[in-house]
Amino acid sequence: MKTLKVQIVEQLNLQQIKPEDIGDDQPLFVEGLALDSIDALELIVLLQQKYGIKLANPADGPQIFKTVRNIAQYITDNRPK
Amino acid sequence: MKSPIYITGLGVISSIGDNVDQTLDNLRKSRTGVDEIKILHTQLKGTLPLAEIKYTNQELAQISGLETWQTRTAQLSMIAAQEAKDSCKIDYSEWRCGFISANTVGGMDRTEDFFKEFIVDNSKGDLHDVVNHDSGDATEIVADKLGMTDYVTTISTACSSSANAIMFGARLIHNDIVDIVIAGGTDSLSRFTLNGFKSLMILDDKPCMPFDENRKGLNLGEGAGYVVLVSERVMKAEGLTPLAMLSGYANANDAYHQTASSPEGNGNYQAMKGALDMTGLEPSAINYINVHGTGTPNNDVSEGMAIMRLFGEKPPVFSSTKAYTGHTLAASGGIEAVLSILAIQHGLIFPNLRFTTQMKEHTFSPQVSLIEGSKVDHVLSNSFGFGGNCSSLIFSKA
Amino acid sequence: MKPLYINGLSCISPQPTFGAEFPFEAKRYDSNRLSCIEPDYAPYIDPKASRRMGRLLKYGTTVGLQALRDAGVGSPDAISTGTGFGLLDDSGKFLKNVTEAEEGVVSPTAFIQSTHNTVSSNIALTVGCKGHNNTFVNKGFSFESALLDAQMLAEENAAMKNILVGAYDETTDYSYTIMKRLRLIREQEIANLDLLQTPGSGTIAGEGAAFFLLSTEKVDTYAILHGSEILYKPTSTDKVKFKLEAFLSRNKLVLSDIDIVISGLCGDAKRDEMLGNLNDNYFTAQTILGYKHLCGEYMTSSAFALWLGSMIAKTGSIPAETIIRDSHRLTSNILIYNVYKNDHAFVLLSK
Known part of the structure; x- marks a missing residue:
């Protein structure tokens, strides 16, 4: 999850935030980090570029990207073997 | 209200026709231009x-008369603007003439x-390919060829660009800066735009289904559409019949x-309401709405909500012609202005192709079959874009 | 058309024009590419929003917001802007990504930002301006079209009291390299302050943003904007004179009323031919100022000239480095005459 946080900060260019400041269960969208729909698209790009996971429907984003723990779980479940 | 602005000529090129006649024929026969990729190298x-x-x-250059190395955006613009100009019997040399175009891709x-x-070696690459990059370039090339240079400019407000060009053209006439304006827009397909929309995940991998519950996104298209706008004085002096x-x-x-x-389509509502207020008409006077209707989940919900707010639960007959032409971006307002005027001229309402299921957010659904012999006196045409740019035009029987 | 009052303004450029003293001390560059002196954006743009923004979007937005603050206007009734190339850096970035990824997976942000209307819509979004919003992209006419748009709006609709108008452009590594290859830029490096004294082949590249709050009401105003006029490809100086005199007469002025001409000389002998000729033989009684050696050449540099003219009208002082010929006139009526290739444009303002 530590690597994932670094990748998120980098992909979204979150200059004001240190990766270690993001809680595993902190909400990423709306409240918490208050990311938006463009960030969701950026996270989809991250999953594809770094983990080879293709998310076909952007509407699934909000569920998967709720917290860092959710994303990590999604990666574990869907990573191509 | 100042004296009206008349439309006396049209020109269009898109995937459903090289000119106005072909376009009308394909609209009547419900023939879509959406197809597998054949021309773009991608x-x-x-x-x-x-x-x-x-x-x-190369083939476009033969029709347009421009050089083969000139941009596709300029080629399309030239063909449609020339058709618009030639369709009016006006002695243009007698008047102050402007050309107002729009595009997003430029060269x-x-x-x-x-x-x-x-990008591999910055001393490489044919400079011919880059000299026409900026958006104003296509406009100036075409204005030169048309010989309409008393006012020349270009608007780029994403997908509402050419609606704004038509509006600006009309205002130039109202404010006595020119007498005649050819206004509209052009955009050609490019890998840049295609991959841009792909990265936004709003492209449908099948032919698009605007205003359908199961819509998945838009199809990109290309083309150009222009109208000839004239003042009342020009119309009378030249003995023209307005369209x-x-x-x-x-x-x-x-x-x-x-x-x-x-979600509630505030900008969309303001644009439609503003246009309607200017005409002084009641909402019920609108006979047909040519909606922006891109087929993306977001646009169609918002636009429908705004229509419901302005027109109530039973709005006028409406359809998205993007199921025919794809979304031609900066050209869409110009092309759809031409289609709206054809609707008035021929008493036609065009079908919203491929529609099957009403959206759950709306109380209405688009027109699915061609209506002929209809009374079409007032048409509302919507163009909404990135950056919240929303524009609406209303065309009326003259 | 009715004149408008310039009640607020702001400018970011390669010179100390943002929030500094006027007349400013001109900055010397020994490079043929001048870049903006960028301020701290934090007082204008929320860091969370700025993370996705390129340089031009940041300085364009900042200047727009500062012009509003300067005029004490929270949100204008309309926004109209001009840009030659738009957000060129984001366009280049996205193009590079698509090309290198061979149309594989690419991030959408640069594509979103690359749209020409990004600055004007970002300002609207920031201040919640739901009115008319336009962006013109026609080379040397981009800014003047926005000025005309504003003036027509005020004429058409009495409710249009405050209109924000501006222009912005940037030079990027890609565009500079291409301009050099096209020989639009001087081959040898030249000190910018010497540019106009040593005509040669090519100019220097520049960039910048300037915004103006134009109002139908006079409140602590900088200058009165009478109007603008464009001339596409005038073939002779006679045509220019004819157009200019008609333009002045519509504004109830004659040539001798003009005190200062801010001239769009760019240091390229060929491109400056007509302007130089007019300065020597037509604008003989006027004080002639140059500005492109200060901000560099770019498609919307006339917005820098309008900022300069407005400051001169307000303060009555002229930055020494702008003076090409001093005719010791007042600073009452100022004509900007810019040329960008085929596009000639006049802007008229007064004290």
């Missing part, structure tokens, strides 16, 4: 459809070829999000 060939004009740049279709070599009047227009901003529309 790795995405075979993965999704586009609404291309099935000519190479990107050539620049991206240039870039392949340039329609531009009776209302408005430009508003949603000020909600960079790429998305507010």
Whole structure:
């Protein structure tokens, strides 16, 4: 999850935030980090570029990207073997 | 209200025709221009459809009379603007004439070829491919050829660009800066735009289904559409028969999000309401709405909500002709202005192709079959874009 | 058309024009590419929003917001802007990504930002301006079209009291390299302050943003904007004179009323031919100022000239480095005459 946080900060260019400041269960969208729909698209790009996971429907984003723990779980479940 | 602005000529090129006659014929026969990719050089060939004009740049140059190395954006503009100009029997040399165009891509279709070599070695790449990059270039090339240079400018407000060009043209006439304006817009397909929309995940990999519950996104298209706008004085002096009047227009901003529309369609509502207020008509006087209707989940919900707010639960007959032409971006307002005027001229309402299921958010659904012999006196045409730019035009029987 | 009052303004450029003293001390560059002196954006743009923004979007937005603050206007009734190339850096970035990824997976942000209307819509979004919003992209006419748009709006609709108008452009590594290859830029490096004294082949590249709050009401105003006029490809100086005199006469002025001409000389002998000729033989009684050696050449540099003219009208002082010929006139009526290739444009303002 530590690597994932670094990748998120980098992909979204979150200059004001240190990766270690993001809680595993902190909400990423709306409240918490208050990311938006463009960030969701950026996270989809991250999953594809770094983990080879293709998310076909952007509407699934909000569920998967709720917290860092959710994303990590999604990666574990869907990573191509 | 100042004296009306008349439309006396039309010109159009898109995936459903090289000119007004072909376009009308294909509209009547419900023939879509959305097809597998044949012309654009792209790795995405075979993965999704586009609404291309099935000519190479060399073939377009033969029709337009421009040089083969000039941009596709300029070629399309030239063909449609020339058709519009030639369709009116006006002695243009007697009047102050302007050309107001719109585009978003400029010369990107050539620049991206240039870039392949340039990013590897910046001393490489044919400079011919990049000299026409900026958006104003296509406009000035065409204005020169048309000989309409008393006022020349270009608007780029994403997908509402050419509606704003038509509006600006009308205002130039109202404010006595010119007498005649050819106004509209052009955009050609490029890998840049295609991959841009792909990265936003709003492209449908099948032919698009605007205003359908199961819609998945838009299909990109290309083309150009122009109208000839004249003052009452020109119309009388030249003994012209108007095709329609531009009776209302408005430009508003949603000020909600960079790429998305507010769920309740505030900007859309303001644009439509503003245009309607200018005409002094009741909402019920509108006979047909040519909606923006891109087929993206977001646009169609917002636009429908705004229509419901303005027109109530039973709005006028409406359809998205983007199921025919694809979304031609900066050209869409110009092309759809031409289609709206054809609707008035021929008493036609065009079907919203491929529609099957009403959206759950709306109490209405689009027109699915061609209506002929209809009374079409007032048509509302919507163009909404990124950056919250929302514009509406109303055309009326003259 | 009715004149408008310039009640607020702001400018970011390669010179100390943002929030500094006027007349400013001109900054010397020994490079043929001048870049903006960028301020701290934090007082204008929320860091969370700025993370996705390129340089031009940041300085364009900042200047727009500062012009509003300067005029004490929270949100204008309309926004109209001009840009030659738009957000060129984001366009280049996205194009590079698409090309290198061979149309594979790419991030959408640069594409979103690359749209020409990004600055004007971002300002609308920031201040919640739901009115008319336009962006013109026609080379040397981009800014003047926005000025005309504003003036027509005020004429058409009495409710249009405050209109924000501006222009912005940037030079990027890609565009500079291409301009050099096209020989639009001087081959040898030249000190910017010497540019106009040593005509040669090519100019220097520049960039910048300037915004103006134009109002139908006079409140602590900088200058009165009478109007603008464009001339596409005038073939002779006679045509220019004819157009200019008609333009002045519509504004109830004659040539001898003009005190200062801010001239769009760019240091390229060929491109400056007509302007130089007019300065020597037509604008003989006027004080002639140059500005492109200060901000560099770019499609919307006339917005820098309007900022300069407005400051001169307000303060009555002229930055020494702008003076090409001093005729010791007042600073009452100022004509900006810019040329960008085929596009000639006049802007008229007064004290």
